[in-house]
Amino acid sequence: SQTIHQWPATLVQPVGSPLSLECTVEGTSNPNLYWYRQAAGRGLQLLFYSIGIDQISSEVPQNLSASRPQDRQFILSSKKLLLSDSGFYLCAWSVGGGTGELFFGEGSRLTVL
Amino acid sequence: SQELEQSPQSLIVQEGKNLTINCTSSKTLYGLYWYKQKYGEGLIFLMMLQKGGEEKSHEKITAKLDEKKQQSSLHITASQPSHAGIYLCGADSGGYQKVTFGTGTKLQVIP
Numbered sequence: 001s002q003t004i005h006q007w008p009a010t011l012v013q014p015v016g017s018p019l020s021l022e023c024t025v026e027g028t029s030n031p032n033l034y035w036y037r038q039a040a041g042r043g044l045q046l047l048f049y050s051i052g053i054d055q056i057s058s059e060v061p062q063n064l065s066a067s068r069p070q071d072r073q074f075i076l077s078s079k080k081l082l083l084s085d086s087g088f089y090l091c092a093w094s095v096g097g098g099t100g101e102l103f104f105g106e107g108s109r110l111t112v113l
Numbered sequence: 114s115q116e117l118e119q120s121p122q123s124l125i126v127q128e129g130k131n132l133t134i135n136c137t138s139s140k141t142l143y144g145l146y147w148y149k150q151k152y153g154e155g156l157i158f159l160m161m162l163q164k165g166g167e168e169k170s171h172e173k174i175t176a177k178l179d180e181k182k183q184q185s186s187l188h189i190t191a192s193q194p195s196h197a198g199i200y201l202c203g204a205d206s207g208g209y210q211k212v213t214f215g216t217g218t219k220l221q222v223i224p
Contacts, residue, residue, distance in 0.1 A: 032210060044156075044201060044214040059211075090155055094210045101146060102203075102212055104155035 002027035006091045006105030013112055019064075019078040021108050023091030026072065031093040033074040034102065035066055039087035050074060051096065086112045117202055117215035125221045126192050134187045134218045136202035142182045144205030146212060151198045159187075159200075189220075197222045 006023045013019060025031050035047045048066035050056045056066050063082050067075045074091060088109050092102040116139040126132050136145070144163050148156040160169045162178035162185060169176050173190045189196055199219050203212040 036214075043216040044203075046211060046213065049211055088153070092156075101158040101161060102156070102210060103158070104148075106155045107153065109153065 002093075002103065004091060004093055004103055004105045006108055009106065009108060011108060011110045013081050013110065015083055015112055016080045019076070019081050019085070019110070021076040021089055021091075021110075023074040023076075023105055024072055025074075025093045028072070028093070028095070030071060030096040032096050033068060033072075034092040034094075035074065035076050036090045036092065037087045038090065038107075044090070048076070081112045083112050086110055117204055117213060119200075119202060119215040119218050121218060122216070123219040123221075125223060128193060128222055128224050129191055132189050132192055132220070134200050134220075136185045136187070136215055138183050138204055140183070142178065142185070142204050144210075145178055145182075145185045146203040146205075147176050147185070147187050148201045148203060148214075149198050150201060150217070156201065192220075192222045194222045194224055196220060 003026045033050045036044050037047050038044045046059045048056055048058055050068045053068050053071055056068060064078050088107050090107045091105040094102050118137045120135045124132060146161050147159040149159055150156045160176045162176055165180045165182045167178045175188045178185045197220055199217045201214050201217045203214045206213040
């Protein structure tokens with residue numbers, strides 16, 4: 001069966017520090033991968049999606065970047081965090097080329113102080 | 114871009130009562146998803162609707178997509194405390210399952 005792992009679960013970082021959130025999917029090949037952010041009062045916002053290794057699209061301009069070094073690994077990064085980067089980050093995957101639901105990780109809560 | 118408006122924003126019901134959550138789209142819906150989220154956790158897929166007039170049920174939860182495919186409703190019958198959480202509707206907005214989500218409806222069920 002397929003599983004998705006996301007870490008760390010909780011992170012408290014000072015403004016200006018770097019960020020790295022990791023997401024790994026197991027039990028499937030060539031998935032579509034996504035990073036979403038859920039900020040207070042703003043709903044769930046799609047940040048990046050990827051249909052393959054090194055194929056990443058950004059949905060909104062921001063202080064973050066994403067990379068996909070391996071087929072089932074998706075990394076969200078920042079060189080210098082801003083206060084506005086605080087939020088709940090969710091990684092998700094879907095069957096590549098298919099139609100159907102997204103499968104979400106448990107989320108990573110980031111607090112920037 | 115597609116916008117999804119959910120109503121109500123929050124809901125408090127007595128256990129055993131029925132309730133309905135609505136999701137309205139600014140554009141025609143080609144794939145409408147319903148998810149449930151418990152606070153601080155990931156989203157759990159509930160149902161997907163694609164055809165106008167389609168209706169699906171799972172246990173005590175029923176979702177419908179109207180004929181014009183611009184509005185969906187989620188109905189819970191005889192609510193239980195386990196139904197509490199945030200319900201989000203999502204729409205496929207351009208292939209690769211790029212799902213845009215509504216702002217969510219927070220449901221509390223009082224025993």
